[in-house]
Structure formats: structure tokens, C-alpha cells
Amino acid sequence: MKSIQAVSYPVHFQEKAYESLSNLIVQKNYSTIFILVDENTFEHCYPKFISKLITDKAIEVIEIESGEINKNLETCIGVWNAITELGGDRKSLLITLGGGVITDLGGFVASCFKRGIDFVNIPTTLLSMVDASVGGKTGVDLGVLKNQIGLFANPEMVLVDTDYLTTVSEREIKSGTAEIIKYGITYDIKLFNQIKENKGLQIADLIFRSIEIKNEVVLQDPKEKSLRKILNFGHTLGHAIESFYLESEDKENLTHGEAIAIGMVCESYISNKLLGFKIKKVNEVKNVILSIYDKTTLLKEDFGSIIDLLKHDKKNVNGQVNFVLLNDFENHQLDCKVAEELIIESMEFYNS
Missing domain, CATH: 1.20.1090.10 (Dehydroquinate synthase-like - alpha domain)
Structure with missing residues (x-):
């Protein structure tokens, strides 16, 4: 399946996606790679992803609780603190591995940390594949009000692997x-x-x-x-x-x-x-x-x-x-x- 070129980033599919990500990591020479997951994607998607990623860079996994109810600034603060404690800097890369909540929140976190670090979206649900991961919208909810806090920020790339759909209901x-x-x-x-x-x-x-x-x-x-x-x-x-x-x-x-x-x-x-x-x-x-x-x-x-x-x-x-x-x-x-x-x-x- 051919790649799609967005305004400043490509969308890659299936096996080409992992090859492209590994090349990006070499080209950009990131200091640390952070992978944002929830408990579901850590269990069901992370093992496959990490087996496909080829890098000798330090990798840190940050896990948040799943669900729209956790798509808020309190969760962002927790992720920012984790990145800070784990030595994140402006040359770090954040990879979002999950559905719409992970994608929206992760992009927002990356775009604000030290005024912006690179991020890559790897959507694992149908919703995040066809909507949340593409288009440059990031953000979180304010109480129950959807996506009230956020900004436009583009990832370095989006990687779509439909095999992850076998892990969702x-x-x-x-x-x-x-x-x-x-x-x-x-x-x-x-x-x-x-x-x-x-x-x-x-x-x-x-x-x-x-x-x-x-x-x-x-x-x-x-x-x-x-x-x-x-x-x-x-x-x-x-x-x-x-x-x-x-x-x-x-x-x-x-x-x-x-x-x-x-x-x-x-x-x-x-x-x-x-x-x-x-x-x-x-x-x-x-x-x-x-x-x-x-x-x-x-x-x-x-x-x-x-x-x-x-x-x-x-x-x-x-x-x-x-x-x-x-x-x-x-x-x-x-x-x-x-x-x-x-x-x-x-x-x-x-x-x-």
C-alpha cells in the first residue's frame, strides 16, 4: 500500500511503516525514545511494536490509564513529570501507541514539553487510524467538555498497521x-x-x-x-x-x-x-x-x-x-x- 504525503509528514502502512520509523530514528539521532501506552496497548500492542523497532537508543515506556475520562491535564502533568524524571530533553522522541485518547493527549504532551519535541503516531484502533492520528489536532478535555485544551501540531510521521485491529473489540x-x-x-x-x-x-x-x-x-x-x-x-x-x-x-x-x-x-x-x-x-x-x-x-x-x-x-x-x-x-x-x-x-x- 503506497504512502500518503500530508502537509509536513508521511503516513506509512504495514511493514514499510516500521522501516521508515527506524530510519527516522537514525536520521534524527534522538537522545531518548519514549513510548506512550495505556494498559491495553501495553499488553496487546507493545510486544509486536517493540519486536519491529530496530534501534540502539534508550527506550522508556510511559503508561497511562485508558479511557476518555483520563484525557485531561492531570494525566498530561503525570506524563510530563515522567519524561522529566526519565531524563527527557529537546532531542527526545515520543511515540504514541494507542487509540484516540493516546494520540490526542500524546501529541499535546509532546508539543508542549520544552516547547515541543518530535512525536510519531501509531494508531491501534480504527477510530484513531481514520481520524485522530492524522490532521495535526492534539488536545485534551476540560472536565467533560471535549477537546477544549489543545493546539495544532504535526507528527514526524504516522504509521498504520491494520494488524493492531485484532486487539480491539x-x-x-x-x-x-x-x-x-x-x-x-x-x-x-x-x-x-x-x-x-x-x-x-x-x-x-x-x-x-x-x-x-x-x-x-x-x-x-x-x-x-x-x-x-x-x-x-x-x-x-x-x-x-x-x-x-x-x-x-x-x-x-x-x-x-x-x-x-x-x-x-x-x-x-x-x-x-x-x-x-x-x-x-x-x-x-x-x-x-x-x-x-x-x-x-x-x-x-x-x-x-x-x-x-x-x-x-x-x-x-x-x-x-x-x-x-x-x-x-x-x-x-x-x-x-x-x-x-x-x-x-x-x-x-x-x-x-
């Missing part, structure tokens, strides 16, 4: 599939149709095309001033739903993809009401999503709390919530203002 595979559906709806309807028809799906091909799409968008709009906003389809309401379930003591957390899937159904419905996105296509989106994800009933008494969380979305300007909506598949409209009543109506539509 079906639920996590479904979580990543939501981002692929998003790329299909907003940018390349062939992807959406492949998932809808479920004929001869090759996960490696879906991953490659998804990364290709994200890279094409980011190359045109690296700082999310215009086109890149389409990658937020389903995320405005989806992030609020994800945050609500994260902070609710009496509800099971939703995965990122499960929440975004709900958001895509709701935002498709809003698109119908505001922009004339055909109801047949709204139902198509809803049917595909409900064929993949278990139904999560949004309780009416929770609508207000979810809407309150919308007010903290990163894309808001002057307190106004901005949605990415659809005129049609592959045809979007940015910065759409949506009345609270219609947002509630969209959640009722999802429930129906």
Missing part, C-alpha cells in the same frame, strides 16, 4: 466506522454506499480512503477556517451527547463513534428542515446507522442538559452554536444556526 471497530460513514456522507458517497451494501468490504481499503480524504481536506484547510469544518458533521450534537453520557453517573458511557452516529442522524434531520436535504436520504442515513449501532434512547428530561453542553462546542462564535449541515450528499453548508426547538425535534426523530 467489535464495539471499538463500530466506533471507528462512524468516522468512515461521515467521510462518505460529506465527501465520497461511494464509501457510504460500500458500508450500506456491505459487499466485499476490505477494511484496509476503507482505512486508506478515509485517511486520503482527511488529508485532502486538511491540505486545503489546515486550521479549520472553511472546508475542514465538514469533518465536524455529526460532531456538534454528537460531542454534546458524548459529554452528557460521560458525566452521567447513572448511564453507561457511549463510545465516540456511537455518539457521533446519533449526531449524524439528528443533523441529517435538521438538514432536511433547514436546507431541504431529502427525507429519503435522511432515512437512509438513519437506517444504515441503526443497522450498525444499538439504539440509545435519548430521554426527554435529558434534552436540556445536552443542549446546555452544546453551548461549549469549540466551533461556537459569540455564543452561537454552528452546525455543518447537508444540502445533499457531498454537498454541505457551513456555520448554520439552528433553533433549540429544532435540535429537540431532531433528537425526537432519532428516538422515533
